[in-house]
Amino acid sequence: xxxxxxxxxxxxxVFEVTIDAADVTISKEVLYRALGYSDNRxxxxxKDIVDHVLAGIHDLxxxxxxxxxxxxxxxxDRGEGLVVGRTFITTGCTIAGQLKNAEKAALFLCxxxxxxxxxxxxxxxxxxxxxxxxVDTAASLAAEKAAAVLHDxxxxxxxxxxxxxxxxxxxxxxxxxxxxxxxxxxxxxxxFCGISLTExxxxxxxxxxxxxxxxxxxxMRENYSCERxxxxxxxxxRAYKNSAPT
Amino acid sequence: MNExxxxxxxxxxxxxxxxxxxxxxxxxxxxGADELTHQALEAGxxxxxxxxxxxxxxxxxxxxxxxNEVFVPEMLMAAKAMKAVTEHLKPFFQSGSVQAKGTFIIGxxxxxxxxxxxxxxxxxxxxNGWNVVDLGVDxxxxxxxxxxxxxxxxxxGLSALLTTTIVSMSKTVQEIRALFPSINIxxxxxxxxxEIAKEMGAxxxxxxxxxxxxxxxxxxEAS
Numbered sequence: 329x330x331x332x333x334x335x336x337x338x339x340x341x342v343f344e345v346t347i348d349a350a351d352v353t354i355s356k357e358v359l360y361r362a363l364g365y366s367d368n369r370x371x372x373x374x375k376d377i378v379d380h381v382l383a384g385i386h387d388l389x390x391x392x393x394x395x396x397x398x399x400x401x402x403x404x405d406r407g408e409g410l411v412v413g414r415t416f417i418t419t420g421c422t423i424a425g426q427l428k429n430a431e432k433a434a435l436f437l438c439x440x441x442x443x444x445x446x447x448x449x450x451x452x453x454x455x456x457x458x459x460x461x462x463v464d465t466a467a468s469l470a471a472e473k474a475a476a477v478l479h480d481x482x483x484x485x486x487x488x489x490x491x492x493x494x495x496x497x498x499x500x501x502x503x504x505x506x507x508x509x510x511x512x513x514x515x516x517x518x519x520f521c522g523i524s525l526t527e528x529x530x531x532x533x534x535x536x537x538x539x540x541x542x543x544x545x546x547x548m549r550e551n552y553s554c555e556r557x558x559x560x561x562x563x564x565x566r567a568y569k570n571s572a573p574t
Numbered sequence: 575m576n577e578x579x580x581x582x583x584x585x586x587x588x589x590x591x592x593x594x595x596x597x598x599x600x601x602x603x604x605x606g607a608d609e610l611t612h613q614a615l616e617a618g619x620x621x622x623x624x625x626x627x628x629x630x631x632x633x634x635x636x637x638x639x640x641x642n643e644v645f646v647p648e649m650l651m652a653a654k655a656m657k658a659v660t661e662h663l664k665p666f667f668q669s670g671s672v673q674a675k676g677t678f679i680i681g682x683x684x685x686x687x688x689x690x691x692x693x694x695x696x697x698x699x700x701x702n703g704w705n706v707v708d709l710g711v712d713x714x715x716x717x718x719x720x721x722x723x724x725x726x727x728x729x730x731g732l733s734a735l736l737t738t739t740i741v742s743m744s745k746t747v748q749e750i751r752a753l754f755p756s757i758n759i760x761x762x763x764x765x766x767x768x769e770i771a772k773e774m775g776a777x778x779x780x781x782x783x784x785x786x787x788x789x790x791x792x793x794x795e796a797s
Contacts, residue, residue, distance in 0.1 A: 372596070457653075
């Protein structure tokens, strides 16, 4: 359920939002589907593993999330991206098209921390790859859930000023190069929310999500158009499909 | 093929590791790949026949995966059951009466820390009768080169999940190629395509574990 969460200003215009581990809980059914199973086709042993993994999420997820809102506009002569603050971000035409009505953009970061990732790696190391795979999948879904909760929160904050928000978009998807991650991170203080970037623009902890949300009086959240993205199999698309009303 | 060998193959295909394993539900309480392989070897069954039956089982589960009839967890259980069999066959590998198909050196390239996909390929290739050397994640070209020096007839598998690490993968391929021009290299990972693989100088591209196994079988056939 959408609700306004507590937030504090870390530095001018940069907000950290308090998201509890309970807010990123995922249901068994969502995890079954992300693993490939419809509810009635999963082996009882796998169901037991799912129960075990989901029970661990609360203790192992240390969610941190934050955002910054800046003026933004798509430049008519540079359709492959948009200007955020004074920086041109090369999101690609697909995302720029989705953000064409944006007057502002919320850049965001969130993570569930390193706990789930470490658990998964340990299980693989100890010879339990099945459980390790389940933990990794659950962790990816929890990170997406954290991003969804933050997205809803930003939507409510903006609604207070009479503005609406678009879908959220992340580097690596819909044609937005992963390398642009560095530009996105430049808008935040170093190690904001405990997330850093490796030389190859990989976020650490790995179970983190970064991205951008368009804001404006005429901005709209639409159904995700995964068919427009070149990545045919990703946790985000599975999460969107799973959260879609049936 | 004797019935016991067929049953071992069925255990591998279904991911029935041992008697204690509760998976799959309909085989709960029955002997698994572990116990049955022990029994078969005790009865004097040819180790090579057991290995071939299990490799065929791994191919079958891989094909089911390709048709979306099973998913990654079933593949992993099958690979674990296969591992239980190969533990029993180790002495036969060491004595030379059973031969591995070759050595496959695999790693996630420098700059990338993702390992789930790489682990799946590693387990599946091993289950298909290859000796696998898994170098882990964030592997620099020098580490691949050192490993190849120890196993010059090996095949190399490179994994990457990030588009940014395609550059690192490409560099790794080039550095390996400069020293070992004829070595076979297969690449895989979400940002890759056959075209990108060719551009960077790899011999092959595998989109999933079964693809890697198929490609390895094809180059072995061709050699």
